[in-house]
Amino acid sequence: MIKKLRIMTPGPTPVPVDVLLEGARETLYHRNPEFLKMLETASNDLKSVFRTNGHVFILASSGTGSMEAAVANTVNPGDKVIAVVGGKFGERWADLCKAYNANMIELDIEWGDYLRPEQIEKLLKENPDVKVVFTTLSETSTGVVNDIKSIAEIVKKTNALLVVDAVSGILAEPLETDLWGVDIVVAGSQKAFMMPPGLAFVAVSGEKAWKRIEEVKSPRYYFDLRAYKKSYTDTPYTGAVNLVYQLNKGLEMIKSEGIENVWARHAIFGNAVRKGVKALGLELFAKKPGNVVTAVKVPEGIDGSKFLKFCREEYGMVFSEGQSHLKGKIFRVSNLGYVDKLDIISAIATIEMAMNKFGKKVPMGAGVKAAEEVLLGDERS
Ligand SMILES: *Cc1c(COP(=O)(O)O)cnc(C)c1O
Numbered sequence: 001m002i003k004k005l006r007i008m009t010p011g012p013t014p015v016p017v018d019v020l021l022e023g024a025r026e027t028l029y030h031r032n033p034e035f036l037k038m039l040e041t042a043s044n045d046l047k048s049v050f051r052t053n054g055h056v057f058i059l060a061s062s063g064t065g066s067m068e069a070a071v072a073n074t075v076n077p078g079d080k081v082i083a084v085v086g087g088k089f090g091e092r093w094a095d096l097c098k099a100y101n102a103n104m105i106e107l108d109i110e111w112g113d114y115l116r117p118e119q120i121e122k123l124l125k126e127n128p129d130v131k132v133v134f135t136t137l138s139e140t141s142t143g144v145v146n147d148i149k150s151i152a153e154i155v156k157k158t159n160a161l162l163v164v165d166a167v168s169g170i171l172a173e174p175l176e177t178d179l180w181g182v183d184i185v186v187a188g189s190q191k192a193f194m195m196p197p198g199l200a201f202v203a204v205s206g207e208k209a210w211k212r213i214e215e216v217k218s219p220r221y222y223f224d225l226r227a228y229k230k231s232y233t234d235t236p237y238t239g240a241v242n243l244v245y246q247l248n249k250g251l252e253m254i255k256s257e258g259i260e261n262v263w264a265r266h267a268i269f270g271n272a273v274r275k276g277v278k279a280l281g282l283e284l285f286a287k288k289p290g291n292v293v294t295a296v297k298v299p300e301g302i303d304g305s306k307f308l309k310f311c312r313e314e315y316g317m318v319f320s321e322g323q324s325h326l327k328g329k330i331f332r333v334s335n336l337g338y339v340d341k342l343d344i345i346s347a348i349a350t351i352e353m354a355m356n357k358f359g360k361k362v363p364m365g366a367g368v369k370a371a372e373e374v375l376l377g378d379e380r381s
Helices: 017-022 033-050 063-072 088-099 117-126 148-155 207-215 225-231 241-257 259-279 304-315 341-357 366-376
Strands: 055-060 080-085 103-108 132-136 161-165 184-188 199-204 293-297 330-334
Touching (some): 017 241, 033 199, 033 241, 055 063, 063 199, 080 088, 080 117, 088 103, 088 132, 088 161, 103 117, 117 132, 117 148, 132 148, 148 161, 161 207, 199 225, 199 241, 241 259, 259 293, 259 366, 304 330, 304 341
Parallel strands (some): 080 132, 132 161
Antiparallel strands (some): 055 199, 293 330
C-alpha cells in the first residue's frame, strides 16, 4: 500500500520541496561575502516576522537554546524571577531558571488553563523586586494561547523584563513585539518557518532589555548575546550555512504570502480542526485553544498510544502524543507551517476512520463536513 507521510505535529513541521532543495546547495565558507549577505537578508526579514526594529539573532541550536540564551542573559544567581508554568514548555522556563540559580516564583496554572493577566499583576505588586517574567505565547503541550498583549501592558509599567517563548506561536498567532512592549522573544526554525530543525532565534526589542543583558553577571559563553550583537548581522561562530539558505527560502515564501495572511491562515485552519473534531463529539483539552495545535481528549476506553500508532502506520498521518501526565490522555493535531486545506481534511478524515476502527462510533464524514464548511468560507472562529 502506498502511504504518504503527513506530519501534523507542532514541530518538526512539513518542509516544502523548494526549502529542502535549498539545503542541498554547495556549502559556502561562512565568511564568504555571499554568505554574509544572506545572513543580513535573513536578519532583516526576521525583524518583520518578529515585528521589531531591534536585533533578531540567529543561533545554531534547537528552540531550547534560544530559551537558555534568554535566561543566561537576563538572570543573575539569586535574582527574583517569575516563571509561568501551564504545561511542558512553561516547565522548561522553570527548569532553566533553576539551572541558573534564580530565586524563582513559579506561577502554576492547571495544564489546559491559561494565564490571567491579573495573576501577573498581583504577583508583581507583591514582588516589586522581580527582574524578569518568563512566559509562553503558545503552550504547545496543551494547545493554549496566552494573551501576551495584556500581560505586556502590565509588565512594561514595572522594572521587570517580559520574555516570551513564541517558539510554536510565532507566525501562527499575532505577536507585536515592539508595539506591545515585549522585551525578548524566542523562537525556533522547525515550527511555522517551514524549515527543518536546527536554528533558534532571539529577538531583543529595546534599551530596557539591553541594559539588563549588559549588567548581568551570569556565566555564559556560546549564548552570550553581547557577542552576537557585536558581530551583527554576521555571526561570531560558524553559521549553520545550509540552514540559513533554507531560512531565506522559507522567509521569502512567508513574505510573499504576507505576515497577516499567515496569521489568518493559521486562524482558519485552527478553526477547521476544532470544528471538525467537535463535530465528531470529541472534546478539546484547552480552555482557550489557539491556532497552533489542537489538543483533543482521547475518549474513554481508547489507548491513545495505539490510536496514534494506527494513524501513523495505516495512513502515514503523524499526530503528537500528550506529554508528561497527559500521555495517552490527549493527542495533538497541529496546523502549523506548511500545511494546506487538504492536509486539514486528511487529518480529520484520519481521526474519523481511526476512531471507528477503535470502537468509538463517530459519524463518518461529519468532521470532514464541518471542516470543509470552515475552509470553504475561510472562516475564523
Ligand atoms: C518546540 C518548542 C520549544 C523548543 O523545543 P526544541 O525541541 O528545543 O526545539 C520551546 N517552546 C515551545 C512552546 C515549543 O513548542
